[in-house]
Amino acid sequence: MSKVIIIGSNHAGIAATNTILGTYKDHEVTVIERNSYISYLGCGTALWVGGQLPGPDQLFYSSGDALAEAGAKIHMETEVKNVDFDKKVVKAVAKDGTEFEQAYDKLILATGSRPIPPSIPGIDLNNVHYVKTFHDGGDIHEALKSDDVKSVAVIGAGYIGVEMAEAIQLRGKKTYMFEAASTILPGYYDDAFTAEMQKHMAEKGVDIRVDEKIEQIKGDSTVTGLVTSKGTYDVDMVIVCVGFTANTQLGEGVIETTPKGAYKVNLKQETNVPDVYAVGDCAVVYSNALQDTAYIALATNAVRSGIVAAHNVGGTPLESAGVQGSNGISIYGYNMVSTGLTFKGAKAAGFDAAHTDFEDLQKPAFFTEGNHNVKIRIVYDKTSRRILGAQLASFEDISMGIHMFSLAVAKQATIEDLQLLDIFFLPHFNQPYNYITMAALSATE
Numbered sequence: 005m006s007k008v009i010i011i012g013s014n015h016a017g018i019a020a021t022n023t024i025l026g027t028y029k030d031h032e033v034t035v036i037e038r039n040s041y042i043s044y045l046g047c048g049t050a051l052w053v054g055g056q057l058p059g060p061d062q063l064f065y066s067s068g069d070a071l072a073e074a075g076a077k078i079h080m081e082t083e084v085k086n087v088d089f090d091k092k093v094v095k096a097v098a099k100d101g102t103e104f105e106q107a108y109d110k111l112i113l114a115t116g117s118r119p120i121p122p123s124i125p126g127i128d129l130n131n132v133h134y135v136k137t138f139h140d141g142g143d144i145h146e147a148l149k150s151d152d153v154k155s156v157a158v159i160g161a162g163y164i165g166v167e168m169a170e171a172i173q174l175r176g177k178k179t180y181m182f183e184a185a186s187t188i189l190p191g192y193y194d195d196a197f198t199a200e201m202q203k204h205m206a207e208k209g210v211d212i213r214v215d216e217k218i219e220q221i222k223g224d225s226t227v228t229g230l231v232t233s234k235g236t237y238d239v240d241m242v243i244v245c246v247g248f249t250a251n252t253q254l255g256e257g258v259i260e261t262t263p264k265g266a267y268k269v270n271l272k273q274e275t276n277v278p279d280v281y282a283v284g285d286c287a288v289v290y291s292n293a294l295q296d297t298a299y300i301a302l303a304t305n306a307v308r309s310g311i312v313a314a315h316n317v318g319g320t321p322l323e324s325a326g327v328q329g330s331n332g333i334s335i336y337g338y339n340m341v342s343t344g345l346t347f348k349g350a351k352a353a354g355f356d357a358a359h360t361d362f363e364d365l366q367k368p369a370f371f372t373e374g375n376h377n378v379k380i381r382i383v384y385d386k387t388s389r390r391i392l393g394a395q396l397a398s399f400e401d402i403s404m405g406i407h408m409f410s411l412a413v414a415k416q417a418t419i420e421d422l423q424l425l426d427i428f429f430l431p432h433f434n435q436p437y438n439y440i441t442m443a444a445l446s447a448t449e
């Protein structure tokens with residue numbers, strides 16, 4: 005019987021655990037997790053904080069008990085402190101201080117990521133919050149109940165910052181959102197798209213300040229204000245959403261990492277150390293758009309990488325299909341989805357990039373209600389013609405459309421492949437000259 009240890013049991017670790025337990029019955033699986041819970045859906049934090057969910061209970065889909073019932077040996081509230089990669093031994097400490105060691109044949113590191121604390125004065129003051137764990141969500145939810153908290157600053161306008169800004173505004177607080185870049189959501193969407201979202205958020209009352217860097221959080225013990233590159237603000241609470249870094253301390257000096265600190269893995273999720281795999285937010289992914297490795301911390305990638313590692317551990321060789329970084333966001337009913345590279349991102353990555361845009365009603369104009377405009381941008385390479393990415397935005401639910409573009413990027417379809425693609429028409433859903441075909445046909449470069 006092969007002994008497998010999985011360190012970390014959130015989305016990546018759970019996927020790996022369930023796959024091994026379900027398919028490879030002859031393996032003994034030990035799971036070590038430092039938290040008291042597993043499977044928290046961070047994507048629900050803003051919904052919970054914003055009062056769009058009755059509470060956090062529905063944000064969990066598994067538990068230590070469920071994994072134990074499925075056959076895993078579970079050590080909850082137990083932290084792995086050290087791994088001896090030569091002797092293949094994991095050293096851990098339980099909550100009550102008990103230390104133990106366990107040997108493995110195969111090790112899966114699923115240790116995830118942690119928020120990056122900006123190095124500015126005042127970052128350790130009371131009422132500075134991060135958004136990662138279930139407890140972070142609870143702390144923010146509770147803190148917002150206080151009438152003393154009148155004004156809140158969200159630092160960083162990536163997708164978590166934007167979601168939190170909406171949630172805080174919905175709680176009736178004066179809400180600022182600061183972003184050092186020139187637009188919100190700079191990593192996922194081009195300016196034409198972010199401008200639209202920025203407008204909708206501003207109309208709802210979120211005070212958005214782009215091109216503005218936080219220099220200091222003011223206060224004696226608790227937050228009272230902010231100093232930025234452009235001014236000073238009175239705020240009672242700060243939510244830091246400036247990104248995540250991979251948790252790779254256990255592999256330090258042994259497992260190779262990228263300059264930004266994520267474990268390097270191949271398509272089988274193998275690290276440079278024999279029999280050691282890394283999955284989820286602690287590792288890189290292979291970007292089909294870039295045709296190179298990248299760090300894209302998403303639950304979807306975490307789950308898939310956990311499954312891939314599990315099959316390789318179980319003895320079935322399997323390679324990751326790579327990722328496109330497909331993502332979506334829905335704020336005040338305005339929906340944006342994207343996959344692959346933005347035009348900005350493609351240019352920055354050195355592609356000879358072009359984009360083709362189109363905007364039209366979702367359905368024929370004779371539908372006068374429930375029929376919104378949809379914006380689409382397709383990014384492609386002028387030389388190879390390869391589709392590099394796509395973005396869609398609307399008050400319509402346009403989410404399903406992006407999956408096709410994800411496949412197009414993964415399979416290296418060209419912009420010409422898309423021009424005469426069979427896309428159905430039914431007035432209840434779309435237009436005879438639909439915006440995907442029209443955008444592809446409008447590609448002039």
Ligand SMILES: Cc1cc2nc3c(=O)[nH]c(=O)nc-3n(C[C@H](O)[C@H](O)[C@H](O)COP(=O)(O)OP(=O)(O)OC[C@H]3O[C@@H](n4cnc5c(N)ncnc54)[C@H](O)[C@@H]3O)c2cc1C
Binds near residue numbers: 085284302
């Ligand atoms: C607010 C928020 C919203 C998000 N929304 C989305 C979304 O809408 N869609 C999407 O795809 N992704 C979303 N994400 C990203 C997604 O949550 C992460 O990509 C995902 O959690 C990564 O899963 P993971 O298992 O790799 O790592 P993590 O979730 O970071 O879990 C790692 C686990 O390892 C444990 N661990 C670490 N070190 C040790 C150790 N030494 N010993 C024992 N245990 C250890 C930790 O306690 C933790 O449970 C969101 C994230 C946040 C924070």
